[in-house]
Amino acid sequence: MLKIKNCSFSYRRKGNPTIDDFSLTLEEGGVYGLLGSNGAGKSTLLQLITGLLTPISGEILFDGENTRKRLPSTMKDIFLVPEEIELPAMKLDSFIKYNSVFYPNFSMEDMNRHLELLELQRDIRLDKLSMGQKKKVALAFAMACNTKLLLMDEPTNGLDIPAKSAFRKFIAQSMTDDRIFVISTHQVRDVSQILDHVLIMNNSKVLLDSTVANIQSKLKFADTINRELIDNAIYAIKGVGGASVILPNDNDEDSELNLELLFDFAINEPEKLKQALSINNPEN
Numbered sequence: 001m002l003k004i005k006n007c008s009f010s011y012r013r014k015g016n017p018t019i020d021d022f023s024l025t026l027e028e029g030g031v032y033g034l035l036g037s038n039g040a041g042k043s044t045l046l047q048l049i050t051g052l053l054t055p056i057s058g059e060i061l062f063d064g065e066n067t068r069k070r071l072p073s074t075m076k077d078i079f080l081v082p083e084e085i086e087l088p089a090m091k092l093d094s095f096i097k098y099n100s101v102f103y104p105n106f107s108m109e110d111m112n113r114h115l116e117l118l119e120l121q122r123d124i125r126l127d128k129l130s131m132g133q134k135k136k137v138a139l140a141f142a143m144a145c146n147t148k149l150l151l152m153d154e155p156t157n158g159l160d161i162p163a164k165s166a167f168r169k170f171i172a173q174s175m176t177d178d179r180i181f182v183i184s185t186h187q188v189r190d191v192s193q194i195l196d197h198v199l200i201m202n203n204s205k206v207l208l209d210s211t212v213a214n215i216q217s218k219l220k221f222a223d224t225i226n227r228e229l230i231d232n233a234i235y236a237i238k239g240v241g242g243a244s245v246i247l248p249n250d251n252d253e254d255s256e257l258n259l260e261l262l263f264d265f266a267i268n269e270p271e272k273l274k275q276a277l278s279i280n281n282p283e284n
Helices: 042-049 092-102 108-117 131-145 161-174 212-218 227-232 259-268 270-277
Strands: 002-009 019-026 030-035 057-062 078-081 149-153 180-184 197-202 205-211 219-224 235-239 242-248
Touching: 002 042, 019 042, 019 057, 019 205, 030 042, 030 259, 042 057, 042 078, 042 149, 042 180, 078 131, 092 108, 092 131, 108 131, 108 161, 131 149, 131 161, 161 180, 197 212, 197 259, 205 212, 205 259, 205 270, 212 219, 212 270, 219 227, 219 259, 227 242, 235 259, 242 259, 259 270
Parallel strands: 030 180, 030 197, 078 149, 149 180
Antiparallel strands: 002 019, 002 057, 197 205, 219 242, 235 242
16 A cells, blocks of 8 residues: 655745645555646656655655655565656666566566567667657566556657557556556546546645546546537536536446546536545545
8 A cells, every 4th residue: 555644845945845735545456547737746746656755744655664765675566667768778688687686576578578569679779769669668667577566657658559559458467456556647548448546636635536436436428419418517618519528427327437528627626526426535
């Protein structure tokens, strides 16, 4: 379990905090989508979780241990794939050799399988790769490490369509009941089908913390030109000739989760969304 307790952080000593008295608990066995506007502190939060940044106050515990200590016993089970990938001037084979030893659950079999799916060779030079290829290498290695906590910051940036499809397969095939995956992204269409939990944050507050199952059981998402449905929607974004709407799911109907619409609802009318979902999120 990952527990963030009343964390605050600022990049400037007297500046406004990027993270302010922030609390959150993530349970094992979940693929969490971390959504927020640019500047909401998503990347900062991921770096705080890994202990790369030190909070001004509060603490972050992973399996009961403070991650800021960066103990080998803790770090072996945490991996962060940053948005911007920097790789050393060496061949992939050498990179695997020198770095896999830090992760006792690393699987070469998994690594080879991921590389094949992404159409990469183990003898490639890492410093000669494009941004998209670097992202593929980082994701393949991260998945092969089989850590209990995997954090990914904008993982689909720079990936082509086949690679995005491969990424979704990685997640679906690798998730187990004792792991936590956190995907921080604004490209919600790339990940909406693989999430089982949605976190939306803004101004250091958790606007939404809910399972996808709970959201879909309470809310129905639709695109419609029906004026009555639009007028009676809990939330709607009107377009030319129609609207994308969120309705009460009174009849327990199946509908595809519209993360973009849900995010817009959370940012603009968070209290109304909480009421619709019957969720009493803690004030952070």
